[in-house]
Amino acid sequence: MFSPTPPLWLVGFRPFFALACLAGMLFPIAWALMFSGSLPAPNAPFTSVQWHAHEMFFGFGWAVLGGFLLTSTKNWVNIRGYHGPALMLLAAAWLVERLGMSFGGQWPLPVAMLANNAFLGSIAAMLLLTLVRYRSQDSYRDNAFFMVMLPAFLIAKYLMLYGNDFQAGYGMAIALFRVAFLVMLERTLTGFMKAAFQTQILRQPRLDMPIKLLGLLLVLEPFLPRPLTTGLSLALAILLVIRFVFWKPHLAFRRIDIGIMYIGYLAIVSQLLIEALGHVMNFVWVGSVSVHLFTFGAMGCVIPAMIIRISKGHTGRKVVFDGLDRVVLYIMILALIVRVAVPQFAPGAYIGIVHASATCWLIAFGTLAWRYIPILMQARIDGREH
Template identity: 60%
Template sequence: MTLSAKPLWLVGFRPFFILACAAGAVLPMLWALIFSGGLAPPAGRFSPVQWHAHEMFFGFGWAVLGGFLLTATKNWVQVRGYHGTALVGLALAWCVERIGMAWGGGWPTALFWASNLVFLGSIVVMLLVTLLRYRRQDSFADNYFFLLVLPAFLAAKLLLLSDAYFSTGASMSLGLFRMAFLVMLERTLTQFMKGVFQVDILRRPRLDLAIKLSAATLVFQAWMPPALALALLVILAALLLYRFAWWRPDLGLRRLELAIMYLGYLAIVLQLLLEILAQLGVHGWVGSLSMHVFTFGAMGLIIPAMMVRISLGHTGRKVVFDRGDRLVIGIMLLAFLVRIVLPQVFPAAYAHWIHLAAGAWLLAFTTLGVRLTPRLLAPRVDGREH
C-alpha cells in the first residue's frame, strides 16, 4: 500500500485530529505545572506565558483548524485535496515546531525560525492555493475572508513571540480564531438544525456580512483608538445576540451535541462583553478572564463536538453522539466552570483551579483521542476512499 493510500494520510482531519487530541491533553497540564512551579519552563527563547499562549493557539488551535480547513476547503471547491506525502510533511513540521518551542532555545537563530514557521507558512500557502486556484467552483462566495485571515495568522504568530508586542499578538490571534469560529458556526449550525429539526434558522446575507466584517476588523483591535474598538465590539456583540435569538435556541439547546455549539457561540458573545467592560474601565475579575472565556468557552466547548462530528461523518459513519461523546462534552463543560467561574468566587484557590481545569482537558482529550484514533487509522466504513 502506497503512503497516499494509507487511511491516516487520505485527508487532513485524520492526522491533525490525532495531533490535536495529544496537544489538548498535554499542553494545558504542562502549563499548570509550570505555573505552579512544579515544572521548569521550556528552555526556549520566550517567557512561559508566551510559550503557553503560542502553544494553545498555534499548537493545539492550529492542529484543529488545520485539520478542519484541509478537509473543508477540498469539499468547498470539489477537489481531491492534499493527501499522502503532503500531509506527512505538514504533520512532521507541526511536530518539529513543538520540539523547537520546548527545546530550541540554544538552536541557531535561522534554524529555530525555520522550525517555527515552516508548518504554518506551508499550510497557509497550501490552503490559499486551493481557494484561489479553484475560486470559480467554490461553494461559498464569502471565502474571500479566508484569503485575508489566513496570512494574518503568520503576522499574529510573530507578534505573539515578540516581547514588545506579545499582548498585540495575543489579541490578534484571538480575533483570528474568533473570525474562523464565527464562519464555521454560521455554516454548520444551519446544516445541523436543518438535519435534526427540519428548521431553517435565520440567514440574512446582509446580517451575516456585517458580522463577518465586524469580526474581521476587530482582528486589529489592538491598533484601534479606544472609541472605535468600543463601537465595533458593541456592534458585533449586538449583531450576534440578535442572530442568536433567531437561531432557535429553544430547539438547539435540547440536544447536547447542538447545545454545546450554542454555548460556544454565547461564549464568543461573553468574551466581547468582557472586552466592552474593559474598554469602559470596568475590571475586577481574577486572571485573564476575557482570553480564557474564549479559549475554554468557544474553543474548549466547540472543538470536541466538531471533531466527533467530522470523524464520524467523514469516515462514513452516522453522526450520532453516544455516551462516550457526551462524557467528553460534559468534562469540557466542567473545565469551563472550574477555570472561569470558580476563580471569581474563590480566588484564593486560583492555582488549584488551573490544575483542575488542566486535568479536565487531559481527561477529555485523552478519552477523545482513544475513541477517535481507531476510526482515523481505518478505512471508511462505507467503502469510499476518502
C-alpha cells in the same frame, strides 16, 4: 476500494485531529504544572506565558483549524485535496515546531525561526493556493475572508514570538480564531438544526456579512484607538445576540451535541462584551476572563464536538453522539465553569483551579484520543476511499 496510501494520510482532518487530541490532552496540564512550579519552563527564548499562549493557539488551535480547512476547502471547491506526502510533511513540520518551541533555546535564530514557522507558513500557502486557484468553482464566495485571515495569522504569530509585542500578537490571534469560528458556526449550524429538528435558522446576508466584517476589522484591535474598538466589540456582540435569538436556542439546547455549539457562540458574545465594557467599567476579573472565555468557551466546547462529528461522518459512520461522547462534552463545560466562574468566588484557590480545569482537558481529550485516533487510522467503513 484499496488505496496505497495509509488511511491516516488520505484526508487532512485525520492526522491533524489526531494531533489535536494529543495537544489538547497534554498542553493544558503541562502549563498547569509550569504555573505551579512543578515543571520547569521550556528551554526556549520565550517566557512560559508566551509558550502557553502560542501552543494553545498555534499548536492545538491550528491542528484543529488546519485539519478542518484542509478537509473543507477540498469540498468547497470540489477537488481531491492534499493527501499522502503533503500531509506527512505538514504533520512533520507541526512536530518540529513543538520541538523548537519547547527545546530550541540553544538553536541558532534562523534555524529556530524556520522550525517555528514552517508548519503555519506551509499550510497557509497550500490553503491559499487552493482557494485562489479554484476560486471560480468555490461554493462560498465569502471564503475571501480566509484569504485575508491566513496571512494575518503569520503576522500574529510573529508578533507573539519575535516582534516584541506579545499582547498585540495574541490579541490578533484571538480575533482571527473568532472570525474562523463565526464562519464555521454560521455554515454548520444551519445544517445541524435542519437535520436534528427539521427547522430553518435565520440566514440573512444583511446580518451575516456585517458580523463577519466587524469580526475581521477587530483583528486590528491592538492597533486601533480604544474608544473605537469598544464600539466595534459592542456592535458585534449586539448583532450576534440578535441573530442568536432567531437561531432557535430553545431547540438547540435539547441536545448537548448541538447545544454545546450554542454555548461556544455565547462564549464569543460574552468575551466581546467583557472586552467592550472592560474599557469603560472599572471591574477587576480574576484570571484573564476574556481570554479564557474564548479558549475554554468557544475553542474548548466547540472543538470536541467538531472532532467527534467529523471523525464519525467522514469515516462513513453514523453521526450519533453516544454516552461517552456526551460525557466528554459535559466535562468541557465543567472545565469552562471551573476556569472562568469559580475564580471570581474563590481567588485564593487559583492554582488549584488551573490544575482542575487542565485535568478536565486531560480527561476529555485523552478520551477522544483513545476513542478516535484508532478510527482516524482506519479506512472508511462504507467502502469509499476518502
